[in-house]
Amino acid sequence: MVLDKDINYGINRIKIGIIGGGQLGKMMILEGKKLGIQFIILDPNESCPASSIADEQIVGDYYDASKIEELAVKCHIVTYELEHINANILIELKDKGYKIEPSPSTLKMIQNKYRQKQFLKGHNIATTPFEKVNTIDDIKSYIAKEGLPVVLKSCYGGYDGKGNKLIRKVEDIEAAYKLLKVEDRELMVEKYISFTSEISVIAARSTTGEIKIYPLSENIHEDNILRTTIVPARFMDDVVSKAENLALNIMEKLDGAGVFCIEMFIDKNKEVLINEIAPRVHNSGHYTLEGCNISQFEQHLRAILGYPLATPYLIKPSVMINLLGEEGIEGKAVIQGLTSTFEKQDVYVHFYGKEYTKPLRKMGHVTLLGEGIEEILERAEIIRNTLKITSC
Amino acid sequence: MVLDKDINYGINRIKIGIIGGGQLGKMMILEGKKLGIQFIILDPNESCPASSIADEQIVGDYYDASKIEELAVKCHIVTYELEHINANILIELKDKGYKIEPSPSTLKMIQNKYRQKQFLKGHNIATTPFEKVNTIDDIKSYIAKEGLPVVLKSCYGGYDGKGNKLIRKVEDIEAAYKLLKVEDRELMVEKYISFTSEISVIAARSTTGEIKIYPLSENIHEDNILRTTIVPARFMDDVVSKAENLALNIMEKLDGAGVFCIEMFIDKNKEVLINEIAPRVHNSGHYTLEGCNISQFEQHLRAILGYPLATPYLIKPSVMINLLGEEGIEGKAVIQGLTSTFEKQDVYVHFYGKEYTKPLRKMGHVTLLGEGIEEILERAEIIRNTLKITSC
Numbered sequence: 139m140v141l142d143k144d145i146n147y148g149i150n151r152i153k154i155g156i157i158g159g160g161q162l163g164k165m166m167i168l169e170g171k172k173l174g175i176q177f178i179i180l181d182p183n184e185s186c187p188a189s190s191i192a193d194e195q196i197v198g199d200y201y202d203a204s205k206i207e208e209l210a211v212k213c214h215i216v217t218y219e220l221e222h223i224n225a226n227i228l229i230e231l232k233d234k235g236y237k238i239e240p241s242p243s244t245l246k247m248i249q250n251k252y253r254q255k256q257f258l259k260g261h262n263i264a265t266t267p268f269e270k271v272n273t274i275d276d277i278k279s280y281i282a283k284e285g286l287p288v289v290l291k292s293c294y295g296g297y298d299g300k301g302n303k304l305i306r307k308v309e310d311i312e313a314a315y316k317l318l319k320v321e322d323r324e325l326m327v328e329k330y331i332s333f334t335s336e337i338s339v340i341a342a343r344s345t346t347g348e349i350k351i352y353p354l355s356e357n358i359h360e361d362n363i364l365r366t367t368i369v370p371a372r373f374m375d376d377v378v379s380k381a382e383n384l385a386l387n388i389m390e391k392l393d394g395a396g397v398f399c400i401e402m403f404i405d406k407n408k409e410v411l412i413n414e415i416a417p418r419v420h421n422s423g424h425y426t427l428e429g430c431n432i433s434q435f436e437q438h439l440r441a442i443l444g445y446p447l448a449t450p451y452l453i454k455p456s457v458m459i460n461l462l463g464e465e466g467i468e469g470k471a472v473i474q475g476l477t478s479t480f481e482k483q484d485v486y487v488h489f490y491g492k493e494y495t496k497p498l499r500k501m502g503h504v505t506l507l508g509e510g511i512e513e514i515l516e517r518a519e520i521i522r523n524t525l526k527i528t529s530c
Numbered sequence: 531m532v533l534d535k536d537i538n539y540g541i542n543r544i545k546i547g548i549i550g551g552g553q554l555g556k557m558m559i560l561e562g563k564k565l566g567i568q569f570i571i572l573d574p575n576e577s578c579p580a581s582s583i584a585d586e587q588i589v590g591d592y593y594d595a596s597k598i599e600e601l602a603v604k605c606h607i608v609t610y611e612l613e614h615i616n617a618n619i620l621i622e623l624k625d626k627g628y629k630i631e632p633s634p635s636t637l638k639m640i641q642n643k644y645r646q647k648q649f650l651k652g653h654n655i656a657t658t659p660f661e662k663v664n665t666i667d668d669i670k671s672y673i674a675k676e677g678l679p680v681v682l683k684s685c686y687g688g689y690d691g692k693g694n695k696l697i698r699k700v701e702d703i704e705a706a707y708k709l710l711k712v713e714d715r716e717l718m719v720e721k722y723i724s725f726t727s728e729i730s731v732i733a734a735r736s737t738t739g740e741i742k743i744y745p746l747s748e749n750i751h752e753d754n755i756l757r758t759t760i761v762p763a764r765f766m767d768d769v770v771s772k773a774e775n776l777a778l779n780i781m782e783k784l785d786g787a788g789v790f791c792i793e794m795f796i797d798k799n800k801e802v803l804i805n806e807i808a809p810r811v812h813n814s815g816h817y818t819l820e821g822c823n824i825s826q827f828e829q830h831l832r833a834i835l836g837y838p839l840a841t842p843y844l845i846k847p848s849v850m851i852n853l854l855g856e857e858g859i860e861g862k863a864v865i866q867g868l869t870s871t872f873e874k875q876d877v878y879v880h881f882y883g884k885e886y887t888k889p890l891r892k893m894g895h896v897t898l899l900g901e902g903i904e905e906i907l908e909r910a911e912i913i914r915n916t917l918k919i920t921s922c
Contacts, residue, residue, distance in 0.1 A: 150865055150881050168560055171583055174881035174894070191563055191583045431876060446872040453845065473542055480838040484823060489542050489566035502566070 150174035152443065155213035157200055159188035161490040161500065162219035162419050165427070167191050169435035180209045187490040203227040210236040217396060217442050219418055221249055222295055239345065239442035240417045241394025248417050252293045252326045258412050261391050263384060265412045266403070267329040274315050280327045281308070290314045293324035302362070304330060331411060333403035337371050339385035340423040342437045345395040345444040350437070351385050352430065352450045354378055357401075357422050363498055366518070367422045367458040368511055369429060380410050388415065397438035399423060421460070425505050428486045429456030454507040457514045459522050461502035463495035469529035471495040479525045482517065484508060487525070501527040542566035544835065547605035549592055551580035553882040553892065554611035554811050557819070559583050561827035572601045579882040595619040602628040609788060609834050611810055613641055614687055631737065631834035632809045633786025640809050644685045644718045650804050653783050655776060657804045658795070659721040666707050672719045673700070682706045685716035694754070696722060723803060725795035729763050731777035732815040734829045737787040737836040742829070743777050744822060744842045746770055749793075749814050755890055758910070759814045759850040760903055761821060772802050780807065789830035791815060813852070817897050820878045821848030846899040849906045851914050853894035855887035861921035863887040871917045874909065876900060879917070893919040 152175050156163045159181030167177045167188055179192040182199050189195050194212075198205030200223040207227065210216050215237040216228070228242035247253045258265045267284055270293075271277050281288055286308070292301035303314035318325055336359060340352040356371035357364055374381070385400045392398065392415075399420030401413040423434035432448035440447055463471075471494060479485060489502040504521050508514035544567050548555045551573030559569045559580055571584040574591050581587050586604075590597030592615040599619065602608050607629040608620070620634035639645050650657045659676055662685075663669050673680055678700070684693035695706035710717055728751060732744040748763035749756055766773075777792045784790065784807075791812030793805040815826035824840035832839055855863075863886060871877060881894040896913050900906035 149868060150863060150883060150885075164563075168563060171556075171560060171883070172880050174883040176582065190568065190585050193582050440872060445869060448872070449875060471542060476541060477837060480832060480840070483841060488564050491542060491563070491566040493542075 149443070152176065152215075153178060153193075153213045154439070154442075155180065155209040155216040156188070156192075156219055157206065157209065157216065157223050158219035159183070159186035159192065159195065160219060161187045161488075162421075163188035164191065164490060165424070165433075165488075166219060166419060166435045166438065169433055170439050173436075173439070175439065178209060178212055180205055185493060187492060190491060200224065207231060210238070215239060215442055217438070218245070221245060221417055225249055237442075239394055240392075240396040240398070244392050244394045245417050248415055250293050250324070251291055251414065252324065254415060255326075255328075257391075258388075261387070263388060263412055264410065266331050268326055271325050271327045274311055277305070277311050277315065277327055278308070281305075281311075284329045287330040289328045289330050290318055291326050291328060292318050293326055300362075331403050331405055333411075334406050335371070335373070335404040336401065336413070337374065337377075337381060337404060338367075338399050338401045338420065338422040339381060340397060340399055340420060340426065340434050340450075341385050341389045342397045342434075342441045342447055343389050343392075343395050344441045344447050346446075348447050349386060349389045350447040350449055351382060351389070352423065352426060352434070353452050354381055355422050355425065361498070363460070363462065363500075364421050365460055365462075366515075367425055367456075368515070369425055369452060369456045370511070372511060374404070376408050377404055377410050384410060384412065388412070392417075395441045395444070397423070397434050397441060421500070421503075422458075424488070424503050425456040425458040426450070427488075428505050429453060429458075429507060455509065455511050455514060456505055456507050457511065457518045458503055458505045459518050460500055461489075461504060461525060461527055463497050463499040463501055463527050465497045467527075467529050468496045469494065471501060472528050472530045474526045474528055475524040479504070479521055482521070485517070485521060495527045495529055499527075541835070541837075544568065544607075545570060545585075545605045546831070546834075547572065547601040547608040548580070548584075548611055549598065549601065549608065549615050550611035551575070551578035551584065551587065552611060553579045553880075554813075555580035556583065556882060557816070557825075557880075558611065558811060558827045558830065561825055562831050565828075565831070567831065570601060570604055572597055577885060579884060582883060592616065599623060602630070607631060607834055609830070610637070613637060613809055617641055631786055632784075632788040632790070636784050636786045637809050640807055642685050642716070643683055643806065644716065646807060647718075647720075649783075650780075653779070655780060655804055656802065658723050661719055663717050663719045666703055669697070669703050669707065669719055670700070673697075673703075676721045679722040681720045681722050682710055683718050683720060684710050685718055692754075723795050723797055725797050725803075727763070727765070727796040728793065728805070729766065729769075729773060729796060730759075730791050730793045730812065730814040731773060732789060732791055732812060732818065732826050732842075733777050733781045734789045734826075734833045734839055735781050735784070735787050736833045736839050738838075740839050741778060741781045742839040742841055743774060743781070744815065744818060744826070745844050746773055747814050747817065753890070755852070755854065755892075756813050757852055757854075758907075759817055759848075760907070761817055761844060761848045762903070764903060766796070768800050769796055769802050776802060776804065780804070784809075787833045787836070789815070789826050789833060813892070813895075814850075816880070816895050817848040817850040818842070819880075820897050821845060821850075821899060847901065847903050847906060848897055848899050849903065849910045850895055850897045851910050852892055853881075853896060853917060853919055855889050855891040855893055855919050857889045859919075859921050860888045861886065863893060864920050864922045866918045866920055867916040871896070871913055874913070877909070877913060887919045887921055891919075 159179040164187040178194045225246035356368040358366040399416040551571040556579040570586040617638040748760040750758040791808040878897045
């Protein structure tokens with residue numbers, strides 16, 4: 139459906155299409171349902187987390203052009219909760235007059251990590267040094283110039299560390315190249331930054347051009363998977379305004395509306411380098427559901443529909459921990475430790491409704507609020523050791 | 531489904547049946563979906579507010595015994611979001627071993643306003659003087675004893691003031707009697723209390739016996755329909771502990787688990803009188819979604835599933851206003867003023883997703899948080915005059 143004046147009849151008549159029905163889509167729908175919005179999701183998995191609350195599901199792949207077109211035809215506006223989707227059909231649909239947000243051309247640029255870095259470099263935004271590589275010799279000559287270690291990356295695809303390989307010594311080069319150079323995949327190489335912290339800024343821009351950012355969050359990863367988000371970020375007094383200005387600067391340069399997550403490294407000299415941009419709501423913004431006056435999900439909906447954004451602020455210091463499938467356990471998910479978790483105050487539990495668990499699968503998350511970060515982190519560790527996703 | 535050890539497999543396997551699919555059911559599901567709970571609703575209206583997010587709907591009347599039985603068979607536990615339902619079949623089903631909460635016998639007692647008052651009187655809990663009446667003469671002799679004005683009430687049914695008639699002078703008696711004495715309906719008469727405030731306490735008891743109460747809220751009605759809830763209640767310093775103790779006392783006496791709303795009058799002598807008890811989540815508890823650390827809806831789910839309750843507290847002073855269909859307007863609902871509403875901070879908008887509006891229909895609500903009640907009330911009046919439910 140090409141968006142027409144229907145929107146003037148009110149938010150209760152709007153149908154939003156979401157490509158992807160994972161937990162991000164589910165939480166977006168939960169927030170949108172409060173406003174009476176209707177949702178159609180496109181996801182290949184009939185029992186994906188968002189399936190039980192979407193008004194309708196188109197069962198299909200994220201790259202299936204005809205299914206994406208079907209979604210666009212049925213909705214007033216199409217958005218997405220993951221970036222590994224068919225951007226070309228979205229560009230075509232946008233040219234035909236369908237509303238797609240964030241802008242498909244921005245999505246296409248972000249999908250290609252090399253082009254994303256070029257974009258940042260072109261706007262004089264600090265990021266890690268990078269170069270496109272085609273051969274093992276290209277990697278060797280980059281190392282000769284920049285030194286070790288470096289990270290070899292597939293330009294397309296990859297999340298939670300998939301598609302990346304750290305090269306610590308010259309002997310690692312060939313194995314890394316063989317691992318990632320599948321078919322004619324484009325590769326790039328980056329200087330490995332020995333960062334002291336990873337932070338992110340959740341930011342939103344409305345179709346009206348209004349931009350708002352959330353407080354800086356500190357992210358702790360293990361094996362490339364987010365484990366903990368801490369807000370406000372600790373030890374960041376020197377870099378808060380620098381990071382915020384970087385985020386605002388990027389939001390002004392990017393085209394399209396919606397929520398974006400801007401991930402950054404802080405190195406030992408307190409330099410702020412952009413790691414990458416996600417053109418969507420983000421795991422590091424889950425804390426906004428209870429920790430902020432407006433969730434990243436409602437903010438995203440306001441942004442793509444052209445409504446005024448709220449000015450986000452932190453209600454109380456917050457810590458979010460991901461609930462991952464236990465190592466070595468695969469099968470129907472069983473939740474353990476909920477009773478003792480519910481005995482604690484200021485603990486907000488989310489289960490995504492995934493029927494099956496597997497090691498490190500994101501099964502849910504918990505946000506804890508409190509008066510001070512160190513006190514909350516202690517309580518968070520107790521919950522992490524109590525609330526377990528196992529199997530029967 | 532009779533609840534068995536399934537519950538030990540975790541909340542993600544639990545299916546809850548809700549009799550009623552209105553806004554209360556919808557909000558209960560939105561809160562339960564965060565925990566991965568599945569829901570089946572029973573409602574005669576296929577496009578009721580909860581229909582678009584329930585996992586399944588049984589289309590049927592709240593009094594249809596076979597449909598209620600079907601719901602019980604399909605779910606681990608049955609609850610309800612309105613009290614005007616078939617309590618007898620619920621009593622039968624409970625006897626057969628199905629889990630129904632709150633207790634159907636408590637529901638049956640509460641459904642009959644006369645029996646509810648007898649229950650309160652039997653426990654020495656202050657309430658307005660009342661008497662059962664069969665004839666006009668009975669009403670006259672009550673008035674001779676207690677004086678005017680009085681309220682004639684149908685013992686069964688009625689909400690938002692339906693089923694009640696105020697009698698100010700002797701000449702009003704006959705008309706009131708004719709209006710309410712339909713078929714063999716039981717009637718009662720009550721002394722009309724010239725109260726200075728109406729307050730309510732949202733309270734919960736878990737199947738484990740644990741009881742928790744929310745802060746006292748002040749309720750403003752017009753034409754018997756709730757318009758505004760103010761928390762903390764104003765001018766209540768003298769009565770807070772009295773009201774809280776009354777609520778705790780009632781919760782200890784009532785059988786069954788779940789959230790209850792205890793409505794009270796404060797008279798000019800600062801006496802606290804129980805008005806009535808609702809065995810369910812309540813409009814005057816909507817503010818808990820953003821105003822408290824735990825919503826009445828999640829608390830209800832924890833209570834009926836036997837999980838530990840949270841100790842509720844107010845995060846910030848809150849005012850809730852109902853969004854009612856405009857007078858004189860009937861038809862497809864159109865929301866006006868959302869853009870300027872979203873320009874304001876700390877305003878939380880809820881639309882129930884009802885397609886059609888009619889005068890005074892509850893179409894949504896708005897909760898405003900702030901630092902002080904008077905300041906919030908001023909902002910609430912601006913929203914009330916801005917955000918309108920009209921029709922096209």
